[in-house]
Amino acid sequence: MPFDITRIRAGYPALAEGHLHFDGAAGTQTAATVVDAVADAMRAGIGNRSPASGPGRRSLEIVAAARSAVADLLGVEPAGVVLGPSATALTYTLARTLGAAWRPGDEVVVSRLDHDANVRPWVQAAERAGATVRWAEFDPATGELPVGQYADLLTERTRLVAVTAASNAVGTEPDVPAIVKLAHGVGALVCVDGVHAVPHGPTDVPALGADFFVTSAYKWSGPHLAALVAAPQRWAGLRPDKLRPAADTVPERFEHGTPSFPLLAGVTAAVDHLAGLDPDARGDRRQRLRAGLTAARAHEEKVFDRLLGGLATLPGVTVLPAPARRSPTVSFRLDGLDPAEVATALGAAGICLSHGDYYAYEYFTAVGLRARGGAVRASVYHYNTDDEVDRLLAELGRLARR
Known part of the structure; x- marks a missing residue:
């Protein structure tokens, strides 16, 4: 069956606050059952x-x-x-x-x-x-x-x-x-x-x-x-x-x-x-985990593709290179703005992302960005939606035109 994002999101009480959480790489929101x-x-x-x-x-x-x-x-x-x-x-x-x-x-x-x-x-x-x-x-x-x-x-x-x-x-x-x-x-x-x-x-x-x-x-x-x-x-x-x-x-x-x-x-x-992400999955917990996380991965990839495609169209946005084989995570910079400024402006709009080097110390040192504030990171988790991506892209577009 299709990934029931409405049911999934209902299982995370924090999402009711209205923030957009694209910072799962730093820590996801907590499921209600937890x-x-x-x-x-x-x-x-x-x-x-x-x-x-x-x-x-x-x-x-x-x-x-x-x-x-x-x-x-x-x-x-x-x-x-x-x-x-x-x-x-x-x-x-x-x-x-x-x-x-x-x-x-x-x-x-x-x-x-x-x-x-x-x-x-x-x-x-x-x-x-x-x-x-x-x-x-x-x-x-x-x-x-x-x-x-x-x-x-x-x-x-x-x-x-x-x-x-x-x-x-x-x-x-x-x-x-x-x-x-x-x-x-x-x-x-x-x-x-x-x-x-x-x-x-x-x-x-x-x-x-x-x-x-x-x-x-x-x-x-x-x-x-x-x-x-x-x-x-x-x-x-x-x-x-x-x-x-x-x-x-x-x-x-x-x-x-x-x-x-x-x-x-x-x-x-x-x-x-996680074992209940796919309500139609059967078998022991290990089998249900495989089914649920496979369905979640497919949903994340669809949402992430929308994010990557949108970032590619925004003027002044530079996406750090990554291969096709990747988890749904992207780092980028916006011309003329420090990553902390971008994250703060997005935070004021209710959009949560990470900025800096995220403890990837050697990576950001090697690419010469650590001393320049690192980058902004957006990571997709299985409770994120296309509509959230569109809101993020709209805010980034607004920042790029300032």
């Missing part, structure tokens, strides 16, 4: 995890349900799901843990296309170990991350390759399986940043081949929590810094402190929300 799940968990009696009492058992159930939900979303085992406060925090934990075994002469490969959360933790871990950092470069004319360069970057001393599944700056979706194959050919591990990719279609981590994969729930209608996943046996061989009395089991030993049980209840609700 808000309810968080509130219900906070109303209920919750103790710290323990089988000794009802509230303690409830906490255990909430954590287990969140692991299972994320596992269904990504196609992995629940026992390999590490939960935490943010993708940045989890990646730092992983980088410190893996980096403790690196030695001078070892090598790490990072990409200038990535969000800094999948760059700086690895660079800093390499510096502490005396390891060498090697850089994969994107093509500034196309926005592509050429796979061929990895054959030259990788050696028998490469320990870790970090790469994004989708650029949060221009949307580029690199050929991750091909990069992983090359990395595994020299015995290197691969950490894939899936934060910007997961909201925009079905995700199959085993098919990507990633050893580690990170995602953030607040980018797919949920609360501000994240998950870093790997095969349980991969986690079993790693020993992170932890408190002495804290659990030493996998995946618990990678999770520092008492988790936010209400927000974890929201994670499960967010996955269930």
Whole structure:
């Protein structure tokens, strides 16, 4: 059946305020069922995890349900799901843990296309170990991350390759399986940043081949929590810094402190929300997620094509290059105006976008725009509409004529 955008939008209370939200890459609005799940968990009696009492058992159930939900979303085992406060925090934990075994002469490969959360933790871990950092470069004319360069970057001393599944700056979706194959050919591990990719279609981590994969729930209608996943046996061989009395089991030993049980209840609700995007979908939750996110991706691409086509007709608008294979995200500049001025003017008109470098530090430094305010970013999510795109384009046209 056609994607029922009216039904979908009704599931997001914040949309009733009237703002146009083209800033999903910075964080989507929260689904009503997620808000309810968080509130219900906070109303209920919750103790710290323990089988000794009802509230303690409830906490255990909430954590287990969140692991299972994320596992269904990504196609992995629940026992390999590490939960935490943010993708940045989890990646730092992983980088410190893996980096403790690196030695001078070892090598790490990072990409200038990535969000800094999948760059700086690895660079800093390499510096502490005396390891060498090697850089994969994107093509500034196309926005592509050429796979061929990895054959030259990788050696028998490469320990870790970090790469994004989708650029949060221009949307580029690199050929991750091909990069992983090359990395595994020299015995290197691969950490894939899936934060910007997961909201925009079905995700199959085993098919990507990633050893580690990170995602953030607040980018797919949920609360501000994240998950870093790997095969349980991969986690079993790693020993992170932890408190002495804290659990030493996998995946618990990678999770520092008492988790936010209400927000974890929201994670499960967010996955269930995504599984309900296609009301005609049948099967288990994993199958319904695939159907719902496939339908959502098709809707997003239609809306995004309208946005790209409209931007191309506006005088004074320069769109940063990106390939056809991309998530629905575009960065642009408007002649004569600083990106912050554009975003502020649009915000006054009730249109929400991002501006600056959005933590894509290396990308904007490489294209020479970071010192000039970066760019303005518009990202489409499955609750956006053609009418919203037309309003955005009309406002940009007004700004261009000032």
